[in-house]
Amino acid sequence: MEVLGLRSPAEGDWARLRAIQYSDLHRVSMVRAVGQGIAAILAVTLYASSVSAWLLGAWLAVLGFAIWQVGVIDAGLAEIDKGTMTRAQFRKQTFSVGVCALPWVFALFYFVPHGSTTEHYALWTVVAMLIAGSAAMLTPAPIATVVFCTVVGGAGTASFILTGDWTFAVASAAYVMTILAGTIRAARTYLSAKIAEAGVAEKDEVVSLLLREFEEKESDWLWQVDTNRRIRAASPRFAFAMGAEPHEIEGQSFVRLIAGDNLTAVETPRSLHELAERLKRRESFSNLLVQVEVGGETRWWELSGTPMRDDNGAYVGFRGVGSDVTEQRDRDEKIAYLARYDTLTGLPNRLMLTESLGEAMRFSEQWKTRCAFLMIDLDRFKQVNDSLGHQIGDRLLAKVSERLRSVITDNERCGRLGGDEFAVVIRDVADVERVRQIAHAIIETLSQPYVVDNHTLFIGASVGSAIGPRDGSSVETLMRNADLALYRAKDEGGGEHFGYLPSLHADAEERRKLELSLRNAIGNRELELNFQPVVNANSEDVVSFEALLRWNSSEHGFVSPAKFIPLAEDTRLIVPIGEWVLHEACVEATRWPEHIRVAVNVSGEQLLEPGFSGKIVKALAMSGLPAHRLEVEVTESVFLRDGRTANQTLNEIMALGCSVALDDFGTGYSSLGYLRNLRFSTIKVDRSFVQGAAADNPESLAIIRAVVAMAQSLEMSTTAEGVEDAEQAKLIRDLGCTKIQGYYFGRPMAAKEARSLLARRVRAA
Template identity: 75%
Template sequence: MSKNANGLPKLPLRLSPLQIIGLRTPSQGDWSRLRALQYSDLHRASTIRLASHGLAAILATTLYAGTLPAWLLGGWLVMVVASLVHVGKIDRTFADIAKRTMTQYEFNRQAVAVALCSVPWVLALLFFPGQGTAAQHFGLWTLAAMLIAGSGAATSAAPISTLVFDLVVGVTGAASFVISGDLLFAVASLAFMLTIFSASVDSARTHLSAKIAEAGVAEKDEVVSLLLREFEEKESDWLWQVDNNRRLRAVSPRFAYALGREPGEVEGERFIRLIAGDSFETGEISRSLHDLAERLKRRESFSNLMVQAHVGGQRRWWELSGTPMRDDSGNYIGFRGVGSDVTEQRDRDDKIAYLARYDTLTGLPNRLMLTESLGEALRYSEQWKTRCAFLMIDLDRFKAVNDSLGHQVGDQLLALVSERLQSITSENAHCGRLGGDEFAVVIRDADDRNFVEHIADTIIHKLSHPYVVDNHTLYIGASVGSAIGPRDGNSVETLMRNADLALYRAKDEGGGMHFNYVPSLHADAEERRTLELSLRNAIGKKELELNFQPVVNANSEEVVSFEALLRWNSTEHGFVSPGKFIPLAEDTRLIVPIGTWVLHEACRTAVRWPGDIKVAVNVSGEQLLERDFAQNVVRALADSGLPAHRLEIEVTESVFLRDGRLANQTLEEILALGCSIALDDFGTGYSSLGYLRDLRFSTIKVDRSFVQGASEDSQESLAIIRAVVAMAQSLEMTTTAEGVETAEQAAMIRDLGCTKIQGYYFGRPMTTADAHALVTKRRAA
């Protein structure tokens, strides 16, 4: 059995009756596909079969009523109905046979079911005539002959059904006439049966040919519809066609336009060579063109194949679909298909893919690509039993640059940082940007521990060199935290988390250094997490309290004010050092609600002191940049009844680095209320004189480090204190020296001209009750 151009079974010019019936497989072709075409309409004849057999059975029962016992006729009638129900059930299983193939088991089962239908009539023809008259015998044969003819007409599409029923019943009918001595009728019965069967085979041949032709047309229509639908839905631009030598044929104007040529110029050209352009001569044909050539060579259909073409010296992307063509004899004659130029769409997709994996500001791989690279490094380490590394980098002092000079300068600085990082990377070390001012390096092979240290030290060294951006010379640094895989984590998430913990430790130690992950860092992080959780509930649990350290007049040594100092006695962690929980509160912005509580509590305490004693409250940058901070001060004064001139707000220079305009505006509002402002830790930070010029500070506080240095005869410390005192006097400001612990230091500070003194020599931080007792006792004395 050969096949047509669309791969369908094609009926040979001569097909034997046994091949038509299904008892022999054709020398070429698909037996199961042929049987499926034959049996596709069989289920529709089931009702006719049931009606005709049922009517004939009723007539036969009527014919022999009174001649045969009623129970015998009833039993025979039940046998007929049972066999009909059984074959009808099997016929209905072929309702979907056109969409699949038929098995030998289904073929045999249907033939057996038809044979069972013939059994009741065999019994009737053999035994009923002996109990009745000749007329009844001829009447019974007439009914059987009608069924034979009807079977040949109704089920001719599946001739095995006609063969089984007609052969069994027809031979039995002839045998019944032989038994009764009517040889002429026996011969006539056999001739009738053979005539019906022969006609059924011819009818089956015609039916099968028609079915094959119908299926062929349907599948051809389906192919054409598929191509047209693809052409319309995919907005394909042109049709293409090649012969069996893969040369272009029937070139359409639109296809020629896509090639940048005239139709006549490309007619007969080799398809692959034409679209490969110059790369065909060099042998550097793209992988997609190789794929297209292989599919054409194997003569297999393809759809939506993305091909890289070179047309007019430009690289283009084409989306091609094609199917092989065959002639009526089934011979391959070429390919035809549809195509479209999707270069713009492909470029957009490539750009989207790039943006998904690369940082737009620096051009470095982004977090997604870094995590993928780290995952590959971990898999490589597991496969080859090596080590990999992940380094997290955070820029030191970048926030100050961004806040003071603006985001535009900050972005240019990040671009310069990325250039320096790229200069130290290699095939074994890939760098990228995680976000903000955080970068990372993935080291694929980190078996050499010194290599990780070398990379980290090189990063810190290179990133610490000065940068020039918009005529600004900028100095920043870098801190690095590293984790080694799989020792410090066998998953991407774990390794990144542990490197982050190491980075946090490097930042916590002051920055500008590299720390490796150690397990204790995880414990520190867990402690920090539990401390944060406890700190969030500290106000509600009334675990926070204020201590007050006295500030005295340098000459009279009378208490003139107290500095409010926050203390935390946690029920879970015990006494927690301010050096530990204050930075935590700053990082988590818990300092804002805590600072509000400190301000209100300090005012409520100070209102009970004598009227000439002030209270100083430290305010962080996070608080000062809250837009309602001045209103908060107003509420604290109003709720406590404390006069505004008795409240002094202490700030450090760092508050001006983030948003100097807003900080100045807020402090001006506080000054307008009548409060005073002290500049704390002057000389240890940026010490810009612009702050003193723009804002009317009441006090400048000299840091304890200068006091300790001066007491040890440090000329630099002595010079700084003298300069600060002279400047404050000229600006009509007072000065407060911090950290005075001995009488000698107090005398020295007094001689240097400081206005006020604060330190352990005059009093350690004390409780609210002790502070109240101190001022009461001194005033009474």
């Protein structure tokens, strides 16, 4: 009943099942019509002499119309497999076949009585053949066969019963039953085959749909080659990746096609060799990165493939997927480049230099040779960066990197560690003298003048070196020891090369211990102030004292200011120490006569500290010292770091009523802009010019005269430092300086001695 369509199946959709079943019915419609026509002609021929012509003609017309109607209905079911079949369509088709059977029923009941027994048998033979043909042709529509066979076969059996021919009646009935049974069996087989075929087609369609979506939405594509490694079934996206049409690359050698000119090059890319070998050995591969050439352009493809075999296990080719990963590879290479190269100079960065030094040390250990590591620090670069800006500084660093490249050879690798620090790795040091040669060549080359944006700049370089494995058996140790040697070169004034010595560790350890002691110096009351008098150049009366810091450490003894002041600035300990100095100097000044001022040196670290002017106010308030008795001394270096902040802070200090002195004028990057922007009370002439003038040095004399003249025009006083005898005092007085400071009038002394000196001067007056 399910096969006939008279009952819904237990599983599946009746409408979809009928659509699959009836989809091929239209293909046999013409054969059925021809068969019906031939059978009708034979029937008319048999009864042409016994039945009237007009009745036979009418019969043929009715049969022809019925056959035509069945053909129209079958043609309407041609595309039924793409959708579903309704029960109305099912009944309409079945009914049309039943209508087509009625003319034959009429012939069996009306023509037979008018003819002979022979003609009866002949007519049944035609009908039997028609029934058999219908059973064979109407396999897609078994219910139609059942209807036609039952109606026409039943009429034939009845015609033999009416004539009393029971033998043929039974035979006819048996024949019809056999046809019906065969029809149902054939229909079941046909329907099963169609269901299986539809399932395969549906799966193929799903796979094709997935593949189309895969190729349309992804950058991947499919490729396939035969046993000769020639392309077959080229997909559109694969052809697009090759810059061609599918038919243009079909049948071409896969490896030759993607290799392009690389196949005839002196050095074929290794990845192409590997691909060819995998295909030759029939080995599966996955995510194989291959360098290809497409349209004269080098690209990178990622290929995966697996060999194909037929049902007998024979090799029939390769199939796989691929994708163009050129952009991804370029992006990965850029990331790798940024991870190992400095973006500003293009030199290897710290990471790559560390890796290179590690390779050099492994090479040295393997071949019992030596390697070296040079650390380079630029001298006076900070002043350039602070005074002219970071853009000029960056361009200067780029020029430094170019000069470094010109010095090194293939045996060396230079790079930038960061800031103004560079380094050189020497892979093989056959002679230690080679290290010195490279170091001195670097210093000489980097010390030549630079022209950046119409600025002529002069910087230098200091170099520290360490030789491995003598000076260190690990990368970290060798780099640290080269850094110690560089620190020694900087301590010596720069522009020098120093090699590592074991004693440098002792110096570094001493510096570490010194820093630790300095951190506790205030709490341990180890710091004290000395005061050096400043006198009027004409009357030689004391007008002020300069507060000078001294450190008498319980662990290290007396430590020179030249040693611990730079250390305090490097570690920023100068900020709390400077605050202590300011407070103690103000307190001590309150014990002096009211016309005596105190001068306190302020470093750049202090001046640029947020709220420094507030600390001045605090010191004055706590000590009770009037603001006009405090003079703050600064050097030109504070303006190089952050001139705007320095000017703002000094203006705030002068607004309090304090005076500001410019110390060591003429020894640094002197600029009249400082004097124009700030109303300094005093300009201090460095002792080097005083000593030069005493030795009749014309440049020193000219500088002092110029400073004095400029100060007078700006209504500022001048203080000459470093006066050591009466002759120098007279010279300075004659040159026009208003104040003098030096050993001739008093060395730096303790606070108690300063008070005693003032007391003696008062009694002498």
